[in-house]
Amino acid sequence: MTEVNTLDETLTIPTQLIEAQKLPTLILGGGFTGLFTALHLSHQHYQTPIILIDQSSRFIFKPLLYEFLSGEMKTKYICPRYDxxxxxxxxxxxxxxxxxxxxxxxxxxxASGLHYNYGKLVLxxxxxxxxxxxxxxxxxTLPFRTTEDAVALAKQLRNCLQRATQTPKPQKQALLTVAIVGAGCTGIELAATLADLLPNWYAALGSNVADIRVVVIQQGKEILKGISDSLxxxxxxxxRERKVPVEVLLETEAIAVRRNTVVLKRNNQIEQLSAATIIWATGSEIDPLISTLSIPEASHDKQGRLKLTxxxxxxxxxxxxxxxxxxxMEQPLPATAQVAYQQGATIAHNLQALAESHSLLPVEIGLRENLIKLGLDESVADLFDSDRVKGHLRHLIR
Known part of the structure; x- marks a missing residue:
């Protein structure tokens, strides 16, 4: 214990508390929550040292990963370096x-062998x-979550198009078919982008763009679950209006994937879809590190996510x-960038509040418009939950 003299009295403060105040605040993960927490703390002139740790050298603005794939935007705007x-x-x-x-x-x-003790931690x-x-x-299958994924996908697609120009017709259809498993935002935005982009690439090779197929496989009865009916x-x-129409297979389950083949269960029948490019865009799970944390079972939900105050x-x-x-949270929130960066602002405020012995604030999330990319230079959005703006104007705003 340590005694601290004031004008009125002597306070006894636990030594471990003083030591914790000297330790850095660690932020693990440089996504929207982590990066915005760090930047807000910097703007607030937070006096405790801040260390941000991420396995990548670059922040990824994931909502614009499609523009990275298509080349519609410069790389520096989509994946700037943390430094x-x-x-x-x-x-x-x-x-x-x-x-x-x-x-x-x-x-x-x-992993390098370095280790850090912290006073405060942000996950x-x-x-x-x-x-x-x-x-x-x-x-x-190919994932689509990082810039490395986008580079690998572009390489795969260009290779398939080149090979198709030198392959007899009966065998080349699989090379020109892209199967996307999952019809959430990622699957639909990617499908719309590729349905405009691949015809451009294939036409430049002097080939018939009508041979290209983009197929979305969705286990449920509708696309874009959780999005408004109008959108x-x-x-x-x-x-349907893309350069090559996107085919959507609803109530169709991908039960297995083999090289160049997706095995489907549809109408209680087993089918096979031949596709040289198969993209996995359905679902996610928590980072495995979260499941290793030594916390009570009741502090996780059924998906293993951390319960918070x-x-x-x-x-x-x-x-x-x-x-x-x-x-x-007690009130579930969508796993979107707009939620994450607002959480970052609240975390930064509360870290500063703790440092200054002020009251903490509960998080308040304002859900804004849904923005969806629907092809090259085209997007759509719900404004104020009712008005829809689409086309090139919406794309520029996005």
């Missing part, structure tokens, strides 16, 4: 892989692709804040 974003912010950035998190000892171990670890035990899905209808029309603190560890895809 550029954090220049002169006072925030230390470490590119490394997080190996373990010990909440009891307040220590984070990195912004996001999510990873979920394959739901579908045979062959992880081995034979869904607009999206369905837009998919209204102040975005862990139930059992008030020095730990969290946000983004790895968390869940």
């Amino acid at each position: 550029t974003l954090l220049h002169q912010s006072g925030i230390e950035f470490i590119q490394d892989t997080i190996q373990s998190i010990d909440l009891q000892q307040r220590q984070v171990q990195l 912004s670890l996001g999510s990873v692709a979920a394959y739901f035990d579908v045979e062959g899905a992880e081995e034979y 869904r209808q607009t999206a369905q029309t837009a998919l 209204n102040n975005l603190q862990l139930l059992d560890f008030p020095e730990v804040f969290a946000g983004g895809d790895c968390t869940v």
